[in-house]
Amino acid sequence: xxKILDKLLFGLLVLxxxxxxxxxxxxxxxxxxxxxxxxxxxxxxxxxxxxTLANFQAVFDGGPFFSYFINSVIVSGLATLIAIAxxxxxxxxxxxxxxxxxxxTIMVARMTPAISFLIPLFxxxxxxxxxxxxxxxxxxxxxxxxxxxVYIVAGYFETLPxxxxxxxxxxxxxxxxxxxxxxxxxxxxxxxVAAILAFIFSWNNFVFGAVxxxxxxxxxxxxxxxxxxxxxxxxxxxAAAALLxxxxxxILTLFIQKEIVGGxxxxxxxxx
Amino acid sequence: MPYCRHxxxxxxxxxxxxxxxxxxxxxxxSRALLRRLLPGKLSPYVWxxxxxxxxxxxxxxxxxxxxxxxxxxxxxxxxxxxxxxxxNYLSLAQDTRFLEAIMHTLYFTVLAVVLPLIFxxxxxxVFNRKFPLRGMLRGMFLLPMMATPVAISLxxxxxxxxxxxxxxxLLSLLGIAPSExxxxxxxxxxxxxxxxVWQWSPLVMLIVLGGLASLPTDPFEAAKLEGASSxxxxxHITLPMVLPFVMVAAVVRxxxxxxxxxxxxxxxxxxxxxxxxxxxxxLYLQAFSFYQIGKASAVVVVFFVLVVALSLVxxxxxxxxxxxxx
Numbered sequence: 001x002x003k004i005l006d007k008l009l010f011g012l013l014v015l016x017x018x019x020x021x022x023x024x025x026x027x028x029x030x031x032x033x034x035x036x037x038x039x040x041x042x043x044x045x046x047x048x049x050x051x052t053l054a055n056f057q058a059v060f061d062g063g064p065f066f067s068y069f070i071n072s073v074i075v076s077g078l079a080t081l082i083a084i085a086x087x088x089x090x091x092x093x094x095x096x097x098x099x100x101x102x103x104x105t106i107m108v109a110r111m112t113p114a115i116s117f118l119i120p121l122f123x124x125x126x127x128x129x130x131x132x133x134x135x136x137x138x139x140x141x142x143x144x145x146x147x148x149x150v151y152i153v154a155g156y157f158e159t160l161p162x163x164x165x166x167x168x169x170x171x172x173x174x175x176x177x178x179x180x181x182x183x184x185x186x187x188x189x190x191x192x193v194a195a196i197l198a199f200i201f202s203w204n205n206f207v208f209g210a211v212x213x214x215x216x217x218x219x220x221x222x223x224x225x226x227x228x229x230x231x232x233x234x235x236x237x238x239a240a241a242a243l244l245x246x247x248x249x250x251i252l253t254l255f256i257q258k259e260i261v262g263g264x265x266x267x268x269x270x271x272x
Numbered sequence: 273m274p275y276c277r278h279x280x281x282x283x284x285x286x287x288x289x290x291x292x293x294x295x296x297x298x299x300x301x302s303r304a305l306l307r308r309l310l311p312g313k314l315s316p317y318v319w320x321x322x323x324x325x326x327x328x329x330x331x332x333x334x335x336x337x338x339x340x341x342x343x344x345x346x347x348x349x350x351x352x353x354x355x356x357x358x359x360n361y362l363s364l365a366q367d368t369r370f371l372e373a374i375m376h377t378l379y380f381t382v383l384a385v386v387l388p389l390i391f392x393x394x395x396x397x398v399f400n401r402k403f404p405l406r407g408m409l410r411g412m413f414l415l416p417m418m419a420t421p422v423a424i425s426l427x428x429x430x431x432x433x434x435x436x437x438x439x440x441x442l443l444s445l446l447g448i449a450p451s452e453x454x455x456x457x458x459x460x461x462x463x464x465x466x467x468x469v470w471q472w473s474p475l476v477m478l479i480v481l482g483g484l485a486s487l488p489t490d491p492f493e494a495a496k497l498e499g500a501s502s503x504x505x506x507x508h509i510t511l512p513m514v515l516p517f518v519m520v521a522a523v524v525r526x527x528x529x530x531x532x533x534x535x536x537x538x539x540x541x542x543x544x545x546x547x548x549x550x551x552x553x554x555l556y557l558q559a560f561s562f563y564q565i566g567k568a569s570a571v572v573v574v575f576f577v578l579v580v581a582l583s584l585v586x587x588x589x590x591x592x593x594x595x596x597x598x
Contacts, residue, residue: 010398010401010403011403013398014398014403014409017394017395017398017399017413018409018412018413020470021412021413021414021415021416021470021474022412022415024416024424024427024428024431024470025415025419027427027431027438028423028424028427031427031430040436042436042441043441044436044438044441082327085323086323086324086327087324089320089321089323089324090320090321090323090324090325092317092320093317093318093319093320093321094321096317096320097317097318097321099321102321102325102328105328105332105333106328109328109332110527111527111576111579111580111583112332112336112572112576112579113530113531113533113552113555113572113575113579114531114533115533115552115555115556115559115572116335116339116555116572116575116576117331117332117335118559118560119335119338119339119342119559119565119568119569119572120334120335120338120339120342121331121335122559122560123338123349123565126349139331140331142327142331143331143332146324146327146328146331147328147332150324175316175317179320200418203420204418204419204420204421204422206420206421206422206533206534206537206538207533207534207537207556211560220420221420221421221422221423222422224422224423224426225422225426225538235430235436238426238430239426239427239430242420242422242423242424242426242427243423245420245422245423246419246420246423246424249418249419249420250415250418250419252418253411253414253415253418254408254411254412254415257407257410257411257414258407260414260418261410261414261478264475264478
């Protein structure tokens with residue numbers, strides 16, 4: 001009897017922990033599927049009486065939402081790819097050189113608010129006449145993606161056994177060859193985690209796009225924020241737009257949460 | 273000697289390049305011998321770091337230097353910069369709006385560090401036990417921290433709405449009078465803290481859960497054999513052992529709380545009035561609404577000093593917490 005009660009109490013505790021986290025997203029989903037009558041109803045309607053996709057339609061009709069989506073894919077994709085190309089060898093080099101001071105620089109970078117990088121870079125981009133293109137946004141997003149990549153990948157290389165690489169060197173591999181053919185394939189899981197987290201945090205970033213993007217170069221979070229400022233009352237489309245932006249991230253999180261947990265706990269890293 | 277080291281590096285490179293079949297025995301063997309004899313063994317690894325180093329210099333170190341230098345100038349974008357020494361800092365020291373922003377930041381930060389630490393640690397203790405669907409539920413618990421901040425801020429904005437928001441309806445179910453939420457000067461910061469707690473308790477949970485998983489099992493078994501109650505076990509074994517991890521989470525949380533921008537910008541824009549204007553919001557305004565680059569740079573420097581100082585305090589506390597347990 002006491003055991004059953006214990007289990008019930010624990011179940012209640014689990015519910016209390018998880019329910020707030022999930023209910024906000026359910027509310028977002030509910031808002032996005034409601035028709036106008038349900039949206040304005042009081043007391044609020046929790047389950048839409050006649051679910052509709054009209055709000056999503058309104059988002060796509062209201063502006064070039066799809067091209068903002070493409071902008072976000074290009075910005076986060078490029079910023080992540082470059083960070084991987086540059087950051088993975090760096091993470092490897094840092095562990096082999098035991099140059100942990102470089103990781104310290106990255107930690108300090110994480111302590112600096114994003115806007116402080118933005119001011120100098122903004123003035124440089126202006127001087128170079130780059131504002132209004134996607135280039136400055138990609139470059140600033142590397143402020144997020146590069147440190148995450150180096151940090152996670154360096155941590156991963158440290159856990160790899162050196163014996164295989166040493167054996168390769170003994171067999172006459174150059175360090176480049178043993179990097180490409182031995183260490184790199186072994187580190188693939190770590191690199192994947194770094195890439196996914198870098199992409200997510202870049203995708204989520206708002207402030208870089210908010211300052212640097214012109215009308216055509218908006219990233220998704222900036223575009224969604226602008227829905228708020230221009231149509232204060234249109235809750236349905238607003239919730240639909242918010243859901244569209246964050247849905248890919250939510251699905252990714254649920255599917256590969258084990259990998260994400262490993263990557264995040266490695267250094268408590270998060271994008272700026 | 274350094275010359276020698278470089279030379280050997282280049283020689284080695286040249287040698288490798290001319291040798292397309294590295295499995296060939298004799299050159300490999302002599303190279304291995306060479307590598308063992310020369311102190312410059314590691315230097316080629318530097319080339320792995322160079323590209324990242326250049327990128328980090330350009331996008332991270334250069335902005336630091338630029339900011340420090342620019343904080344000494346009076347410069348509005350579009351006009352000429354004039355050197356003013358420490359005048360920007362002096363004017364900040366007399367700017368009541370900035371001083372209030374510091375107070376708002378500290379108020380927000382204290383709450384946004386302490387509360388997620390408590391809830392996150394409780395959640396970690398829950399998820400440390402085995403139960404059905406644990407993996408999936410843990411994944412759901414992580415959603416707030418991974419979701420796009422702008423998106424969740426918009427939903428919270430709608431939930432906070434005094435007339436049509438769902439939160440006032442929930443209060444009415446409990447028989448509590450409706451609240452003004454973020455539209456009230458007194459409640460704006462606590463409401464933003466609420467969002468922050470919701471968003472970032474999962475990160476604390478992850479760090480503490482990692483700590484709990486790494487704890488040795490012997491002390492727990494011994495305590496059980498001695499007949500200790502679960503509260504005694506928690507208070508005298510789990511808590512002290514997990515405290516260093518909680519402190520790590522505290523440092524991470526401190527840095528993130530000080531830097532909070534997206535949620536505040538979207539939900540209150542620092543309002544009503546300037547009631548929830550933190551340093552970060554003030555900084556954004558100076559830089560990208562007023563284009564006062566010199567003054568904004570000075571704000572960054574002050575802000576950075578604050579972040580480092582508070583982090584050092586926490587590191588010091590962490591060392592102490594380790595020491596008292598040893």
